[in-house]
Amino acid sequence: MGAEFDDLAQQAANDALINVLARLDDFRGLSRFTTWAYKFVMFEVSGKVARHIWRGQSPSREGLAFEQLPDLLAPQPGDRIEQREQLKALAVAIGELTDRQRQVFVAIALNEVPIDVLAVQLGTNRNAIYKNLFDARRNLRASMAAAGHPVPEEDAA
């Protein structure tokens, strides 16, 4: 594992250097040059780690199927009645999402699959997956509000 990550780190450094050299004209001096350059290292590391994780997964490994959600959302001892009703409404609302939104939401929000790993798995990029996730969350909030179980807006502070 150590050698694998050493190799991954070397590849990330090499590819980041290529990116930095190709984008030198884009540097506008809004940060120290090193911070600007490290940004490309970080992006390379994120992408390469995601692909590494994805390749390491068993082909038979599948995300949580939607059919399993009722178990996941089943009321637990100690839940208040309000929480139980809220979870029931959430299960119904998840079922009303588009296939793509449900796929992304279940993977990231329920299975806690890293967003970049899911992007590799689905052959797309982080931004597209995030858009699916954002739309899913908005739709779920709207559905739950319509069902009489609004989720209060969080404190953004």
Add this chain to the structure above:
Amino acid sequence: MADLRRLDEFLRAEAGDAGCTAGEDILDAYIELELAGEDPARVFPGTAIHLRSCPGCRADHNGLLEAARRFADAQPE
């Protein structure tokens, strides 16, 4: 497994979210403001919102913040 009892965070979708791509462009400047003790949300409010909601961009942000904090003044050997 996700904690479904934290629904507010679980369903976080704030208006004004700038998305991933916009944040990638200015992440270095955002970090420098943080390191200078300023509030980057005043300059880049959409990215501040986005970083609360996007786990991938938040991880990049945290990694870059740490790298800049530790190595940004490093000199060539």
